[in-house]
Amino acid sequence: MTVLSTNDIELLRRFEPILCFNQGEQFFPMDVERYIAEARLCIQRPNELPQTLVPRGQLTVDHLIQLHYDTASAVYYLNFAEPLPPVQVREFRQNSSLRHFHAGQGRLARVGLLARLGDLLFSISLLMRGRVPGGLAAGAAMCYQKLQKQHEHYCYYGRVIREHGYIALQYWFFYAFNDWRSSFNGVNDHEADWEMITVYVTEDENEPGAVIPCWLAYSSHEFEGDDLRRRWDDPDLEREGNHPLVYVAAGSHANYYFRGEYLPTATVPYVQSIMRAWRRVRYFWQTTLRQGDAPTALPETGFIRIPFVDYARGDGLRIGPNQKRNWELRLLQRTEDLPAPAWVDGYRGLWGLYTGDLIAGEDAPARPKYHRDGTVHKMWYDPIGWSGLDKVPPPNTALAALERQQRALLDKQADITRQIEEQAQHLTGLEMEAQAIQGLSYMRTQIAEVQRQIQTATSELDRLKSQRATNAEVLERCTIYAQQLISGQSGDPHAHLHLPQLPASVDDIKLGRGAETWSAISIGFLLIGYVVIAQSTGFWGPGVLILLGVYTFLEALFRHQIQNFIRTFVVGLALITTLVLVVEFFPQVVLTLVLLAGLVIIIENVREIRA
């Protein structure tokens, strides 16, 4: 394990983030040691009831690092608090800062029918899979507040990794509880929560010992890849000097670059081909036929919006440099004077309650180092690749990387040129052979074979020349790009983003109470309507259509989209009518099209002659 130097610690301090929490947030970053002191250690073996191995108040780090993980499917976990009874939960919520939190427009009002159906299925699934008991969030909050009353402090765990020319400064935050579901109508609750911010810096070649900040990456749920990171010089980012602002979502503690309310998205797999086809249809409709709205860009991949809101308004407590509350620095690695905390490597269990949830949404995490199954997490073993940065050279080595690639391309170009010469010689040889045996009836087979070889060789030669031409273009662009790098131009800071998380639009937030009420009852309305129709035999098909029509109309009405609804409905009718007419008059339609094509060709050719 790397030994942290004083310089590394100073780097961590220099780029400490400022965390901006939401009003109503109950849990803030704390130290693991206090959590362990309050918790009990349990084990859940398959087909057995959970057992307490070490009761509350007696647990130490030594207990955690001495566990044996050889029992198949047994799960070790900590349990921080006990659930409160409903009366105490109500009392707690009335007196806590949660009473200052207002959700604003309903989450279901912000999404469409599919997402609301998904919400219904999700709610049903919660009844069937393991979940955190009601009252546990309030119990954990009371426990945490008791600890803070004894000694209020906030800490993060720092880690410094050097790889691929970057210095990754990781800031790990440990929360006692994730109460997104019970306090903020989110997806899940779970005891214990680990989140992380990374600041990527590189060493300044011109000034020994100095560093240049390049990138930021914020953890958000289980996402990874390019969309997590932002360039340090991105004009949209908020910073106070070297301290980036982080907007922490209420309950889930997901980290965002901008304040606002977020509807997380989920990419729908296997729809790229459908999206491509849809893009072509839209292009034909909007651009060729000039119908409807002006063309807009479509995302590359299909996604659905999950109907749960991450509230990252930043209107609550702020922790960090020059704020009312500041950080205590703890470390996840050893220094020259101190060892690394033993639990980092030694404990592979869960940091909170194990519920047996089939999709693990309500189970505690095992981070910072491990997955729940005990394997090492990518955020730990590959902090550079986790945010997609492994393919991006640091600024001070970008030119060298480009020149390296240019040399490789030049070598490849030389090789292609050599292959072209050889292939050209081979082709001319074949052509000479073909001409020598041309017309000889007893050489028919050989003539056919030589012709086939000529065709193959011609195709191959064409491919090589095309490749050479493309490489020449690439080399020219590389030269231009090298000039840009030398002159200090760094290009569009958003170029790497595909589907970044951005706050919900104002349109989503400004919906009226009618829209909110409607969205809350709409799925129930659909289900009841379906039951009524299903009881009326013989009317099922048209009945469902009318039901969906009424649903869509009401949806448009409450969203002030009546005009768009009418337009879409009427155009839809026109398309159906067109289809009916084409089917009825197919031969006449074909003849008319052929006639029109003939007329157009005549006109164009006559125009050409006259010109």
Next chain:
Amino acid sequence: GEAEDVQVTTGVMLLSSAYITLGIFAMVSGIGMLRMRSWAWLMAMIIQGIAMTIGLFNYFQGQPSYLEMLFSVIIVFYLNQRDIQRAFSVAQHQKEPMSLRTVESDRAATAEAQATLARRN
């Protein structure tokens, strides 16, 4: 017998009234379109929507009126053209894809919306 006759007469009267009403709306819409009013555009679309619904209903009942259906289709596709909508100043509400919105404008607008919400609460 007589009851059936009364029913048929009532039905014919209702249908005639509906067509007359539609005709009046169409005239009003026509006048509005001459004056390039956006409500006239919307009214014309609604009228064509009703006409196509009747046309499709008649078609599936075995009494198609193809010419009327064709005219309705042509009118709708013509009115739906972007340039025609612009000419009638038809507001086009269009949500930008999330990835292309300006963060700054959103920030300002979100703050304003939340202030309104806070005042209401």
